[in-house]
Amino acid sequence: MPRALITGITGQDGGYLAEQLLADGADVHGLVHEQDEAAAAFASSYPSVSLHVGDLADGDRLRGLVGEIEPDELYNLAGISSVAFSWEHPVLTAELSGVAAAVLFQAAFRLQERTGRQVACVQASSSEIFGVARTFPQDESTPVRPVSPYGAAKAYAHHIAGVYRSKGLHVTSCILFNHESPRRPTTFVTRKITATAARIGADGSGVLRLGNLEARRDWGWAPDYVDAMVRAARHDVGGDFVIATGRTHTVAEFAEAALRHAGVGDAWRDHVEVDPELLRPMDTAEMVGDAGKARRELGWEPTVDFEEIVGRMVDHDVELLRKDA
Incomplete structure (x- = not known):
């Protein structure tokens, strides 16, 4: 039974991801902030999920949790979720949506080195990393040139995922285009x-x-995009995958x-x-994405x-x- 750690577990994607992993028989753990008002309701809805209090800004706590839980799969969904908010709080956005990803990948790499077993990581990246794109549709080769603090923070996390991939960590950056559900x-x-x-x-x-x-x-259905992240974590190799509908x-x-x-x-x-x-x-x-690579390598399709x-x-x-x- 795989053990999974999800940051941002009480958000839209986190809830759908927890449901899919539980259905797969996984042992699911989630990171929640002590002031997260949704944590109590989430715990009531998903009693089999183990929740751990922590802060993305507390690097020592993040590293400690990864070392304690020893996940087989780590999904980093947490961070600032609003482009408008990022303009008002650019430094906080950089810290929570960018630097925290580096801390998690470092911790996962250390765990992998210590245990000798693979730790598969997924970074929830964003189409905002492309900024004012000059090519349509955007794919994995589109230049990264963000135009907002949110996009810049996500771009750092996207790039640091590639850095740790080159060191031998199974880390994938899923470049998610807009995806919605009633849980937004x-x-x-x-x-x-x-x-x-x-x-x-x-x-x-x-x-x-x-x-x-x-x-x-380019708007898609959130559970479809969560499914793509699970497929990416369990793919033979890590990489970058655009997840989009193309419309x-x-x-x-x-x-x-x-x-x-x-x-x-x-x-x-x-x-x-x-x-x-x-x-x-x-x-x-x-913004419109070309998910051809995800279709070919992950067998993924929007539904x-x-x-x-x-x-x-x-x-x-x-x-x-x-x-x-």
Whole structure:
């Protein structure tokens, strides 16, 4: 039975990953912050998962946990998750999303050297490392040139994964493009859209305020992307893998799909406004990934299309409104 350690286990991807690993019969451990309000609910939902309190900024604690748990698989999903937040806190973002990855890989390498057995690591990288890409779609050979503190921190973690791979650590960087589910917090624009659409659909009034409506993104289904990470951890060799659908939609199209699914119909435009305060200092106009390598080497394929993703999220928020009522 493999033993797995997941950082960021209470997040969207962490929960889906824990479920998949448990279904595989793994012994699952997770890192949680002492102030993580979701930890208690997570522990109640997944009593067989062992949770360990720690802080990504505490290198000694991270190294100690890896040495104590001795995982066969280490998934680093934790860090700052908001590009907007990274502009306000660039140093903290660098520390938690960048430097912490180096600490974990160092600890995994030391464990591997000490025990003589492989420790497979997966870094949850991001399409934001490509910044304003000059090639479309983006693949593993696309130059890394981030344009945000978030992207820069993820780029460091992506590069340090490659450094430790060259030293003999089985470490993979999964370059994840946007992936969504009903478990996204409402601080994310996609969940903000579906939650607001559900409310507008319920009473026929309200306004959805957004930033750049023309930003074009490659949106996938979160459980699919988690499956790709597990496949990468268990692949014969580590490497870089773009995980994406290869199809793009604008933020406006996401809003339209959500409002139409909520029953607003052609009147959806009347409920969408641009808020200048929500515009980012720098924003990549279009991100679309080529997951050909993941298809060929990991046997991975996305299973849920854009309309279905949006519909599932809206249905979830509609059900929440019904329960609250």
